[in-house]
Amino acid sequence: MSTPRLYVDADLAAGQEAPALPGQGHYLGQVMRKGPGDAVTLFNGRDGEWQARISSIRKDRAVFTPETLLRPQASGPDLRLLLAPVKRDAMDWIVEKATELGVRSIQPVFTARCVIGRVNLERLASIAREAAEQCERLDLPVIAEPLDLHRALDAWDGAPLLVGDARSNARPLSVVLAGRRPPLGLLVGPEGGFTDQELDAVRRRPFVSPAALGPRILRAETAAVSGLAVLQALAGDWAAPS
Structure with a gap:
């Protein structure tokens, strides 16, 4: 055994x-x-x-x-996920896969079109712990207290923050990432998308870069996991020697 x-x-x-x-x-x-x-x-x-x-x-x-x-103790790259909460099964899956992908922190953010008004942090922490045990990482991601989107942006430390934007002429994520290294954040909106007002407020932040996640409209959970995978592949520890 x-x-x-x-x-x-x-x-x-x-x-x-x-x-x-x-x-x-x-x-x-x-x-x-x-x-x-x-x-x-x-x-x-x-x-x-x-x-x-x-x-x-x-x-x-x-x-x-x-x-x-x-x-010995070692930390992975400083990759962060800001995520509008989604329904329970999808949220559990995102936290599990984000942990496996080595994300350092997960920040739930409430937006106008969120379908979820409460986040069970204890449950998500348990899911993250079990995922870390299975994937052999040496630490756990921090799962932060939920914040309103604007408060989360106000509290951001200025590290580059990429926001998935499928409805504009944003450059591909791979292009936006060129030459960048962690710390890096990825912001993923709710199932119904950001409102125009929210997108305007996000884009006004000097540390935010819109990025396209391909030619198709992705579900929130798909956008979160695929976006983190690209960050790890192009700017994280996937290319580092083992």
Whole structure:
């Protein structure tokens, strides 16, 4: 059987016990059929990836003992996703795939045509954590508190922000990205698109560059994931040596 890979909050150091998160004891004991002495792999987003052993396990509680550092802590490129919330299944999928694609932060932004008025941050954080465990990244994306679109733009730090724009004569994303490196952000609108007023307000920001994501109209979830993939391929860590 494969060695379970788990995210924990505790500090990780050789011989220093680290408690499991809620639910992990049940997962290890009842689902994976693991017990004391069995191997696990741990990471916490700070101390790298560790080979560890289960010290104790009882019902939903477990304690680990890290033994050997497998990989030192490293961060991927500073790629950020600003996203108008979409329906639950699509939003869950976006967070999962954005995590796999190495995005550093996800900022939900409310717009005039949002069909969703509330974001379950706890649920999305859980989805991101499970995706990080599976894809072997060493950290978790930050999932920020939702903001109104204009407040999010006011709080932006000036890094280049690309906005998918399928209804104008925007240059292709690959052209807009030429010569650019992270930090980079991608802004994806709601299922009904931005209003003209919102687009005007977005385009007035000096750090914003409209970019076309191909000749077809994409669903919000498709635009988010395909846009991040292009960012990683052209300006991120996909081309970096392993």
